[in-house]
Amino acid sequence: MGEYRTQMKIIGDILHTTRDDLQDEDGATVTYLIRKANISHSRISRILKTLVSQGLLEQADSQGSNRYKISPSGREFLQAYNSFTKFADNFGLNI
């Protein structure tokens, strides 16, 4: 049975991919993020839209497709996310 992931965990996975696991310098395509984050197109579209509007991801139009890169705010958020994931882990909880 697959592990249940919270919305926060999915956001963390997307930000991790855009920071550490990019295909090239232009950023990650939606298809690549879907494969890495393992969620549906409609759901990732909503999440990406929110992350861009909150300034955590930067969106660029490259080679005819939207590409996503992590922003400086996104890096800060990810750092906080990682720290508080460890914090919540101590209580046996997922953030």
Place this chain on the structure above:
Amino acid sequence: MEFLLENILNLVGFLVGLAIGVMSYIGFRNTGSPTLFRLTIAFLSISGGFFVIWSGYMLEDFVIKSGNIERGIQTVGIVIQTVGYFFIAFSHSIKSFFPKSNYFRSVGILPFFLVSTVQLEHIFRSISFILLVYGAIETMLSYRDNRNKGAVSVALGLALLALGEFLGWYSFVFPESILYTVSMTIKIAGLVALFIPVSKVPLKKIKFDDDLDKI
């Protein structure tokens, strides 16, 4: 001796609860995580509960000087702490804590109006014990998944608080025995065990960011 230990316990409980509560709140502000919000309420309640009891002892020591803490204050502190323990357990997804029937819901609260503060104190101590045992078991089970040693320390802390709560309740049967002193010492050890892994979480570069609330 008991009075001194009681003061140390309540002061340590207040400070540990406040520290973990504030860290949870910073986490909630930075990530918007509902889990961290529940932990914030839990630990600020626990801290508040200990503070109320500590204030009661201080009031007794410096103002009233009757030799015994006001029972009502002690009960209020324990009730506030129980709310905190409930939120820790609730974070582990208690799905059927409250009865579903409206009749049982309305009748369920009735006994609280029929008992004295002494009895109320024991009822809430026993509820705290159950919630702490539940939290300790769930936290220990999570160790199987994440192999995080901090979870063992938190589980041990919750278990020691539960044991302390049980012995504190049991000392009611043997009022002049050493049980109450042992119970308070165990509770202090539990609070320390709870704080050790949390103190190791690196929070140096984290700052508040209001724009992240809507994630």
